Amino acid sequence: MTSLNWIRRRHYRLFSLSHIALAIVMIFFAVLHFYWIGLYLLPGVFYYLACSLPVQLKQEGLHVSQTSIIPHSNGCFEVALIVAGKAPSQLHYPAYIRICVPEIDRWTWHPFTLAQPIE
Helix, strand or coil, X not given: CCCCHHHHHHCHHHHHHHHHHHHHHHHHHHHHHCCCXXXXXXXXXXXXXXXXXXXXXXXXXXXXXXEEECCCCCCCEEEEEEXXXXXXXXXXXXXXXXXXXXXXXXXXXXXXXXXXXXX
């Protein structure tokens, strides 16, 4: 029910938290009913961890250098980031980061791909 477009668009936090909680409950009960299903789920869990842990563990010192509103974009912003201690040419692109804006929602992190700067 929380996947309905109206709920997902207006109450994203409810949508997100309910999906996380219910996914954990579903996996728990699936393993209780069919113990071998854990073997079926392990590759997906390993794949998720392999994709998300490097991003979590390799936290660079990112700082916002400039923000600007993109004209005629319905309130979208362009955010320029600098990495402390590294020149842009020293980064390996595409680089991935996760951004949280605590003023909006302190529990939701969004993944972004950094584009190589134009020099």
